[in-house]
Amino acid sequence: MAIKIRRLSDIPREEYIVSGHALCPGCGITPMIRLMLKAIEGPKVVVNATGCLEVCTTLYPHTSWKIPWVHNAFENAAATAAGIEAAVKVLSRKRGWKKYKVIAIGGDGGTYDIGLQALSGALERWHNFMYICYDNEAYMNTGIQRSGGTPMGAATTTSPAGRVIPGKPQPKKDLVAIAAAHRIPYVATINIAYPTDMWNKFAKASDILENEEGPVFMLYLTPCPTGWRMDSSMTIEAARLAVQTRMFPLYEIDHGKLRITVRVAKPKPLEEYLKIQGRFKHLLLPENKELLESLKKWVEDNWRRLERLSQLESLY
Amino acid sequence: MSCEKQVRTGLTGDEAVAYAAFHADVDVIAAYPITPQTVMVERLSEFVHNGELDAEFVPVESEHSALSASVGASLAGARVFTATASQGLALMYEILYIASALRTPIVMGLANRAFSAPINIHCSHDDAYAARDAGWIQFFAETVQEAYDLVIAGFKIAEDKNVLFPLIVNLDAFILSHSIEPLYIYEGKEVVREFLPPREPVNPIDPDNPMTYGPLALQNYYMEIKKQQYEAFKSINPHIKKVLEEYSEFSGRRYDFIKKYHVDDADIIFVILGSAAGTVREAVNRLRKEGVKVGVLSLTLYRPFPANEVREVLRNANTVIVMDRSCSIGSPGAQLYLDVATTLYSLPDRPRLVNIIYGLGGRDMFPDDIKKVLEVIKDPKVTEYWLGVRG
Numbered sequence: 052m053a054i055k056i057r058r059l060s061d062i063p064r065e066e067y068i069v070s071g072h073a074l075c076p077g078c079g080i081t082p083m084i085r086l087m088l089k090a091i092e093g094p095k096v097v098v099n100a101t102g103c104l105e106v107c108t109t110l111y112p113h114t115s116w117k118i119p120w121v122h123n124a125f126e127n128a129a130a131t132a133a134g135i136e137a138a139v140k141v142l143s144r145k146r147g148w149k150k151y152k153v154i155a156i157g158g159d160g161g162t163y164d165i166g167l168q169a170l171s172g173a174l175e176r177w178h179n180f181m182y183i184c185y186d187n188e189a190y191m192n193t194g195i196q197r198s199g200g201t202p203m204g205a206a207t208t209t210s211p212a213g214r215v216i217p218g219k220p221q222p223k224k225d226l227v228a229i230a231a232a233h234r235i236p237y238v239a240t241i242n243i244a245y246p247t248d249m250w251n252k253f254a255k256a257s258d259i260l261e262n263e264e265g266p267v268f269m270l271y272l273t274p275c276p277t278g279w280r281m282d283s284s285m286t287i288e289a290a291r292l293a294v295q296t297r298m299f300p301l302y303e304i305d306h307g308k309l310r311i312t313v314r315v316a317k318p319k320p321l322e323e324y325l326k327i328q329g330r331f332k333h334l335l336l337p338e339n340k341e342l343l344e345s346l347k348k349w350v351e352d353n354w355r356r357l358e359r360l361s362q363l364e365s366l367y
Numbered sequence: 368m369s370c371e372k373q374v375r376t377g378l379t380g381d382e383a384v385a386y387a388a389f390h391a392d393v394d395v396i397a398a399y400p401i402t403p404q405t406v407m408v409e410r411l412s413e414f415v416h417n418g419e420l421d422a423e424f425v426p427v428e429s430e431h432s433a434l435s436a437s438v439g440a441s442l443a444g445a446r447v448f449t450a451t452a453s454q455g456l457a458l459m460y461e462i463l464y465i466a467s468a469l470r471t472p473i474v475m476g477l478a479n480r481a482f483s484a485p486i487n488i489h490c491s492h493d494d495a496y497a498a499r500d501a502g503w504i505q506f507f508a509e510t511v512q513e514a515y516d517l518v519i520a521g522f523k524i525a526e527d528k529n530v531l532f533p534l535i536v537n538l539d540a541f542i543l544s545h546s547i548e549p550l551y552i553y554e555g556k557e558v559v560r561e562f563l564p565p566r567e568p569v570n571p572i573d574p575d576n577p578m579t580y581g582p583l584a585l586q587n588y589y590m591e592i593k594k595q596q597y598e599a600f601k602s603i604n605p606h607i608k609k610v611l612e613e614y615s616e617f618s619g620r621r622y623d624f625i626k627k628y629h630v631d632d633a634d635i636i637f638v639i640l641g642s643a644a645g646t647v648r649e650a651v652n653r654l655r656k657e658g659v660k661v662g663v664l665s666l667t668l669y670r671p672f673p674a675n676e677v678r679e680v681l682r683n684a685n686t687v688i689v690m691d692r693s694c695s696i697g698s699p700g701a702q703l704y705l706d707v708a709t710t711l712y713s714l715p716d717r718p719r720l721v722n723i724i725y726g727l728g729g730r731d732m733f734p735d736d737i738k739k740v741l742e743v744i745k746d747p748k749v750t751e752y753w754l755g756v757r758g
Binding site for chain 2: 129
């Protein structure tokens with residue numbers, strides 16, 4: 052059984068990803084990776100899609116990884132992980148080799164967009180692996196271009212806050228619902244401001260992987276000071292506000308049962324989340340009131356939808 | 368003393384390749400259906416689903432994922448087979464280079480089919496040529512027997528610790544993939560194990576010995592790493608030769624880089640890849656009866672290009688006719704022609720070179736067409752000719 056924690060001091064001290072990497076100050080990716088590698092028990096391999104995490108942690112001849120780590124290409128982390136998982140299965144059977152867990156990690160560009168087909172294929176084929184999308188809501192590695200994960204209204208370098216079109220017109224894609232549509236054992240959203248919630252979800256994932264029940268999918272909201280245009284000290288604050296404003300609800304779909312794991316009874320005004328980020332500042336201008344209202348409506352509709360779904364015995 | 372545990376049977380090229388992967392006792396198969404390769408994956412999935420072959424069949428959702436999963440499985444230490452054709456190879460293109468640079472000894476069956484457009488399911492060598500710079504070893508089968516044998520020998524070559532490169536076995540769409548030919552196959556994978564024991568991978572994924580595979584290397588290291596890969600690939604021919612000799616001994620069928628036919632005294636030598644070599648040999652038989660001194664050089668090994676062997680055969684010819692089943696649009700010659708021209712350039716007394724484009728999209732070529740070529744090249748100005756094309 053995986054380790055359950057009640058407080059941060061319960062977290063094991065051994066590190067599997069080490070400092071010296073080139074990620075930006077305040078980057079939200081590594082705090083999650085650190086916790087995840089401790090929470091997923093036993094021997095494991097990480098398959099990393101092309102992106103910030105990949106380029107910043109493995110600049111040859113250095114590596115930050117103390118576990119086996121594989122980078123193949125941008126859109127194929129799930130397919131590469133699927134191949135490794137198939138090999139682990141057959142080689143343990145045929146040759147008695149030791150088994151290990153397989154974890155694929157990709158950004159929102161590599162998951163919502165270019166890697167969606169490979170992800171869907173791997174989930175549908177029921178490989179025993181966990182896929183984590185670190186969602187910083189744009190192609191940050193190439194310089195903040197919009198992706199399917201970019202929220203409505205956000206300014207990116209390909210959805211600029213222009214005079215006619217103020218930011219991204221379309222809402223964020225519901226990637227969690229897409230993953231859940233494969234009816235896999237476990238799907239969850241995670242957030243660094245809620246580390247015990249995140250840890251306990253990883254602990255569930257660890258047990259599912261250990262029992263070889265099937266695939267797990269996690270969506271991690273990753274504050275990006277560079278791309279969100281905020282101070283690097285604001286990472287945890289932004290992550291917390293995303294939950295407290297209901298912009299990024301924390302929930303899980305455990306064998307079909309949806310539970311909101313962090314209840315937000317009295318949400319803070321969305322403006323509190325938006326005003327600390329340069330990518331949203333135009334939404335607070337009077338001329339963009341309608342767009343702000345659309346975004347607020349999307350947030351509330353999404354929350355109500357999750358509440359309704361949480362009443363159901365099972366989504367599957 | 369060759370292996371006696373072989374049976375004479377009849378199989379299509381696709382079936383023979385599937386049997387070869389089966390008899391090589393592969394661990395992981397990741398492939399996606401595409402005409403005319405589909406029968407390979409159908410047969411392999413039958414072997415797995417019927418419990419005859421203990422392997423993981425990964426029925427991926429695209430060729431891109433087929434090769435991506437193959438790379439992952441190969442890094443994990445598995446013996447991996449994949450197969451594709453034409454558009455499928457084109458979709459894999461990005462990962463071809465990665466598979467080679469990561470030194471994953473994947474074996475691929477490639478049923479050579481023309482690239483679209485117009486869409487066509489029949490034979491051209493576009494797909495094989497598209498992979499020519501990617502760092503994959505490439506064999507061309509001329510017969511169903513060769514397709515079977517080269518897959519089995521191919522695993523031993525690719526996995527050799529002095530080699531460690533992925534390998535393609537080319538077989539012409541329909542002409543080989545779907546034609547039943549008589550051949551010898553081994554009685555089962557236990558027999559082949561004597562020649563090809565289970566893979567012993569070099570530095571596989573191992574949590575007890577963690578390594579970083581596929582890191583980022585920029586201006587200060589990329590060029591050194593590429594040079595190492597380039598030199599490594601250049602150095603493998605003696606090892607390929609050694610395994611082919613070993614396999615010739617095991618099978619009782621002789622395999623080498625090239626096949627020569629009446630080349631020793633020939634004034635004119637045709638150079639060709641794939642199944643049409645037999646057609647040219649038949650034409651040579653007829654022409655020889657008429658007193659024309661012609662010969663054929665066909666290549667079993669296409670990559671690494673066996674330049675020394677090719678130069679030795681062609682150095683005394685007056686005219687070399689390079690037959691390409693593809694065209695390189697905008698290039699001074701088609702793909703095989705360029706290799707042959709480069710190979711011969713260092714000779715002080717170079718033969719005349721002519722490039723023939725033939726058989727695209729599965730168009731048949733007959734022995735009389737070869738006679739036609741000899742008529743056409745009587746005009747010394749002819750350097751390129753599209754055989755059998757109207758208008």
